[in-house]
Amino acid sequence: MDFEKFRRTGELSDITVIVDKTEFKLHKFPLFTKSNYFKKAIASTSAPYIIRLDNNFPGGAEVFNQLADYFYSIPIAIDRKNIVPLRSAACFIECDTLSTLLDKHFDEIILDARTKYDLTIPLLLLEQCTGEYQIWAKQTHMIDKCLECIIELLNFDVGLQMNKFDREVIVRLPLEWIVELIKLCPTESKRCILPLVKHYVTMHVLEQNQLQQITSLSSRKSEGEHYSAFTPVTKIEDIPVTTADEKRTIIDEVVRILGDAFKQLSLVWLNSIYEKAVELKCQSEPTLLSYITQAMLDSTDQDDGIENIPDDVMTRLLEHVNKHKEDHINDPHLLAKLSTLIDSYVEQLRQRGTLTSEQFVKLASCIPKEQRNSYDSLLLALDDLLKNEKSIQLSNAERDELLSQVDFSRVNEETIVACKNNKLIPQQLITDAALALCVKLRKQLEQTRNRLHIVESELAKSRMTYTSSSKFRSRNLNSSFRLPSRFRTTYTNTYDLPDSSLTYSYSKYNHEADFDYALPSRYLSSSSSSRYGSSYTYRY
Structure with a gap:
């Protein structure tokens, strides 16, 4: 019917x-x-x-x-x-029958997205699960299926090819789903979710002027290329309004869940988030600072990691590190890397001619004097700084403050030669540096002599020693190696004399066996016997 x-x-x-x-x-x-x-x-x-x-x-x-x-x-x-x-x-x-039918269709759609490596499909479905459908979508596992599909696609670096629609959908997702995505992502694959997380946090937390700064830096690094996943393209008016409490929650939750993978993000972006965290008084502020410090140290291993950071941003970063330098003093390895980073940055500023006296003092004071690797870069930078025309306007107190940042007893010969003619550097300091270098070289020479003496003593112990007497002269080797003892080879022949009950036996020296001891049989190719004795043919 x-x-x-x-x-x-x-x-x-x-x-x-x-x-x-x-x-x-x-x-x-x-x-x-x-x-x-x-x-x-x-x-x-x-x-x-x-x-x-x-x-x-x-x-x-x-x-x-x-x-x-x-x-x-x-x-x-x-x-x-x-x-x-x-x-x-x-x-x-x-309605169980309809639920079964719809679940089958939903699984087919997710499978189609996996097959086509299409991130838009699960994002579109996930966006539909918001609002009035969120409770039911969670109960029917539609949200879980979408999140798992997104993570699987991100593992294939699909996130690096997100289009404008994908980014707009990501911004509209609730924070709890972003957190769930981070949790679903394996620890060893956290890198793949960074583009998505960075875009979400950027659009919800940072102000418009900060967005423009990050966008300009990104375009400077990838000029002429397509938009990357790190470049925000969503319009400001399309972003949901986020309150200060919501921004604070976003920063704290993302930093807590993402963990150490957070420091893999760009240094400029990390600094922007850190400044916002300080403004909002987030609980994750100390953690963010440690990530910034580690990111700065890791940037020294890159060819142009520091060059892309603006001077004002780099100065603020080092100021943040300087505020908490007491936390790092107990880590010599960290201090050594930080010292190398600062010296490299000072050298870049010196070569560009943009180093100021205020920057010099801030950079030099980031590391305690007694724990710095060397002072060559700082002294060369100070030499150029004092030769600048503006340095003539410095007062004696300001000049003394600059000079006090350098330990002249820890510079090398080339640095002393380069700075000896600078009249603004007291000659007494140059003299002290030269004397300290002499003392250092004298110690190194003494250490070298001691090492040579130890080596000669070891060699003398292994040399041969001789003992003489009136009858013979013997040679002794101071060695535990001994040749095996050589025994003469004999054979015994026993026979009975005729017409006698006595049995005679005698021993004869076996020359052939003894010869084989001196020259093993493997070197003898053939042998022959005659009435004149045995003869051998040798092979080489």
């Missing part, structure tokens, strides 16, 4: 369902057989049957209209745009 006619006309209707003030004239039998929700509702009421679906029904009257068609076995269209509302509504009315 064709039930579509009764569905369209409402003929012989015996139940009314009201959804958002819209009445649906239906019949008990199809609802009773396909929905446990209506089965319970009909059993708990009496005729005339009027059932009102509360405001929590997902999708409203439009979605229920499709469900009503399904109850009457009328085919309904299922695609990526309506599968989440339909699945949520099917869960609400407890």
